[in-house]
Amino acid sequence: MPGKDGRKRQVLYDTSMIIGYLRGKRNCKSKVEQVRNGKIIGFVSVITVFELYIGAFLASKSSEALKDVRELLSWFQPPLVIDENIAQKVAYLFAKLSRSNELIELNDLFIGGTAVTLGLPVSTINRSHFSRIPKLKILD
Numbered sequence: 001m002p003g004k005d006g007r008k009r010q011v012l013y014d015t016s017m018i019i020g021y022l023r024g025k026r027n028c029k030s031k032v033e034q035v036r037n038g039k040i041i042g043f044v045s046v047i048t049v050f051e052l053y054i055g056a057f058l059a060s061k062s063s064e065a066l067k068d069v070r071e072l073l074s075w076f077q078p079p080l081v082i083d084e085n086i087a088q089k090v091a092y093l094f095a096k097l098s099r100s101n102e103l104i105e106l107n108d109l110f111i112g113g114t115a116v117t118l119g120l121p122v123s124t125i126n127r128s129h130f131s132r133i134p135k136l137k138i139l140d
Helices: 015-022 026-036 046-058 062-073 084-099 106-118
Strands: 009-013 040-043
Touching (some): 015 046
């Protein structure tokens, strides 16, 4: 799905979307498959990588789960790391959402803050959390 300028769309995928894919959820499967098929340039945060590896190490068949995670991550661009600009944005968002009693999980805040800082839309099934982050574009 190219952007308005004809280039491939770039999207940051939240952990919930990736886990949904691994669990075979149809709506997640079609969205993640767009990365696998080269229709979208997919990104994940290092936070998502962390969460996926936790799940794999806790799985009853961890060697199989680790293999699945590694294969899936190979479809995406290298993980986006948290630099000072992202850390500052996340700290600002934490304070803002905390003051209004709308704080979300810290992992989601890091993923959303990364997306806002880098100007990337987010693909997620966790709309209720991410919709609290100002200026974040959430894809349907």
